[in-house]
Amino acid sequence: QVQLVESGGGLVQAGGSLRLSCVVSGRTFSSLAMGWFRQAPQTEREFVAAISWSGELIAYADSVKGRFTISRDNARNTVYLQMNSLKPEDTAIYFCAASLSMFSNNRARYDYWGQGTQVTVSS
Numbered sequence: 001q002v003q004l005v006e007s008g009g010g011l012v013q014a015g016g017s018l019r020l021s022c023v024v025s026g027r028t029f030s031s032l033a034m035g036w037f038r039q040a041p042q043t044e045r046e047f048v049a050a051i052s053w054s055g056e057l058i059a060y061a062d063s064v065k066g067r068f069t070i071s072r073d074n075a076r077n078t079v080y081l082q083m084n085s086l087k088p089e090d091t092a093i094y095f096c097a098a099s100l101s102m103f104s105n106n107r108a109r110y111d112y113w114g115q116g117t118q119v120t121v122s123s
Helices: none
Strands: 003-007 010-013 018-025 033-039 046-051 058-060 068-073 078-083 092-099 117-122
Touching: 003 092, 018 033, 018 092, 018 117, 033 068, 033 078, 046 068, 046 078, 058 068
Parallel strands: 010 117
Antiparallel strands: 003 018, 018 078, 033 046, 033 092, 046 058, 068 078, 092 117
């Protein structure tokens, strides 16, 4: 059973920073491509960032490029999302996801999901 547990969400003022973490268990972490998605109320879950199993391939949504950084530590079975210069429109529940195949910005490609962590950015 693969489990993903996110942490690091919270309330922050616009312009501030947060770092999300996602710890994975139950599967060889280094074989998984990882992604972050987010979902605001009454919207579809949208792609934020993805990283390949080796960390060599990375992709970002246009809305977060230059502000967010995805990284992974295979020794700690953890993927991170560093979020800087946060905006009120970044407010959402952030989900970590794992893919058994290649990394992708398509949520249908991901096999396992965490429960999510709330990020709220006040103006």
